[in-house]
Amino acid sequence: MRIETRARVVVMVLAVLSVIAAPSRAANEAGVTYYKDVLPVIQDNCQSCHRPEGLNLGGVIAPMSFMSYEETRPWARAIARKVEAHEMPPWFASGPKGVFSNERGLTDAEIGTIVSWVDAGAPAGDKADAPSPRRFVEATSGGWSLGTPDFVFQLDEPYFIDDDVYDLNISFFKTLTEADLPDDVWVRGWELKTGADGVAHHMCAFVRPPKPDDKPIEEVAAEEGASGTGQLLTCIAEGAEAVMLPDGFGLRLEAGSTITYNMHYHKRPGPDTGVWTQPEIAFFVEERPVKYRVTNDSIGNTGFEIPPGHANYRVGMSRTLEQDTYVLTYWPHAHLRATASRYTAIYPDGREELLLDVPQYDQGWQETYKYTEPKLLPKGTRIDISFWYDNSPERAARYDFRSDESPGHGPRTDDEMSLGFIGYAVEIEAEESTTDQQN
Numbered sequence: 101m102r103i104e105t106r107a108r109v110v111v112m113v114l115a116v117l118s119v120i121a122a123p124s125r126a127a128n129e130a131g132v133t134y135y136k137d138v139l140p141v142i143q144d145n146c147q148s149c150h151r152p153e154g155l156n157l158g159g160v161i162a163p164m165s166f167m168s169y170e171e172t173r174p175w176a177r178a179i180a181r182k183v184e185a186h187e188m189p190p191w192f193a194s195g196p197k198g199v200f201s202n203e204r205g206l207t208d209a210e211i212g213t214i215v216s217w218v219d220a221g222a223p224a225g226d227k228a229d230a231p232s233p234r235r236f237v238e239a240t241s242g243g244w245s246l247g248t249p250d251f252v253f254q255l256d257e258p259y260f261i262d263d264d265v266y267d268l269n270i271s272f273f274k275t276l277t278e279a280d281l282p283d284d285v286w287v288r289g290w291e292l293k294t295g296a297d298g299v300a301h302h303m304c305a306f307v308r309p310p311k312p313d314d315k316p317i318e319e320v321a322a323e324e325g326a327s328g329t330g331q332l333l334t335c336i337a338e339g340a341e342a343v344m345l346p347d348g349f350g351l352r353l354e355a356g357s358t359i360t361y362n363m364h365y366h367k368r369p370g371p372d373t374g375v376w377t378q379p380e381i382a383f384f385v386e387e388r389p390v391k392y393r394v395t396n397d398s399i400g401n402t403g404f405e406i407p408p409g410h411a412n413y414r415v416g417m418s419r420t421l422e423q424d425t426y427v428l429t430y431w432p433h434a435h436l437r438a439t440a441s442r443y444t445a446i447y448p449d450g451r452e453e454l455l456l457d458v459p460q461y462d463q464g465w466q467e468t469y470k471y472t473e474p475k476l477l478p479k480g481t482r483i484d485i486s487f488w489y490d491n492s493p494e495r496a497a498r499y500d501f502r503s504d505e506s507p508g509h510g511p512r513t514d515d516e517m518s519l520g521f522i523g524y525a526v527e528i529e530a531e532e533s534t535t536d537q538q539n
């Protein structure tokens with residue numbers, strides 16, 4: 101009896117040893133280890149999101165950290181599955197490739213490295229082989245990912261999201277005072293913080309220059325039926341990041357402007373679930389000469405109705421450019437029924453070019469596509485944008501909406517949208533810059 105038990109223990113020990121030994125043997129054959137081969141790939145492609153203070157994504161951060169071997173090891177199988185399926189790192193545009201600065205993706209060799217590491221039992225290897233840890237600028241900039249900003253405008257009063265709040269879409273306004281911003285400035289970057297981690301589904305910021313004899317901003321917003329007034333600066337949600345413009349490009353921030361903090365809170369209601377929130381927006385001033393004035397705009401269609409049950413309904417919109425235009429960003433925005441989006445340029449000579457193709461639109465990831473080099477579209481170019489929607493009962497069941505209605509443009513998650521946001525710049529006219537200099 102005793103011998104038997106001992107024998108079993110020995111067998112178990114051997115089994116454990118062989119489990120430990122076998123992978124490391126295989127690993128030694130392939131030579132792939134975490135510290136030497138896998139960590140560099142994870143640093144460059146995953147850690148921006150997979151860390152405790154991952155990308156400022158409006159509270160929707162990656163659910164696990166991959167900063168150390170100990171944190172990564174338990175996820176090895178899931179990691180292999182996700183990278184093989186091209187689901188991580190996330191990227192939704194099938195084309196064009198190589199033109200967007202925030203394009204994410206692994207090479208076949210990198211995927212191969214991860215998969216053979218996992219197949220070999222995900223060995224750690226020698227810590228001495230590790231690259232130096234990736235430094236994130238937030239650590240020294242008060243949590244801002246682009247460095248230390250020149251101005252931070254926080255909503256004046258904190259706001260309490262009540263215990264019983266489940267889904268709340270609300271806009272707050274702040275008009276900049278003399279003390280906030282004494283003079284007009286050019287800014288080259290901006291970044292948002294929701295001030296409500298874990299309960300902010302998304303946040304958008306708009307800025308509206310002062311107008312003489314203005315009505316109260318709340319009234320203006322109500323009349324426009326919009327969540328914010330003026331031009332949209334940016335939104336944060338899963339996938340969206342801070343904005344930094346290329347050299348020579350600037351956005352004019354006027355003294356006395358009003359900032360809209362448009363918040364969408366989403367949480368489990370219940371006793372003691374209420375939280376305080378105080379959103380912020382940070383700006384980075386451009387001191388150097390600005391040649392191109394940046395505008396964020398949308399080419400939208402707000403007059404559509406998607407027929408009940410229709411499984412592949414297209415909504416289109418277009419605009420012809422009145423001057424030479426440098427495009428910086430695209431942000432296709434739609435809701436739960438949207439399945440695809442595409443931007444196309446039709447040049448004055450009739451030639452067509454694909455600007456952005458998102459064949460599998462996922463509203464959970466509100467990605468902004470940023471050009472590495474601003475894209476010149478000459479005067480007379482027409483930009484065509486299409487969204488496709490699936491209002492079928494099958495999709496309705498999966499995404500929890502009603503397919504027996506004809507949704508049109510609206511702000512609720514259950515309404516639809518068809519907005520092709522576009523960030524672009526035009527050259528500041530010669531005469532305008534002369535006037536500036538004379539002032």
Ligand code: HEC
Binds near residue numbers: 146148182
């Ligand atoms: C832009 C941010 C971002 C980047 C970059 C990113 N992830 Fe993720 N990842 C997420 C978010 C958010 C989730 C949770 C939501 C989801 O699963 O879609 C997630 C989920 C995961 C999961 C969990 C899936 C599951 O089974 O629950 C794995 C594994 C993963 N990521 C691996 C990776 C790897 C490996 C990389 C790099 C090669 C990477 N991710 C890069 C944001 C990111």
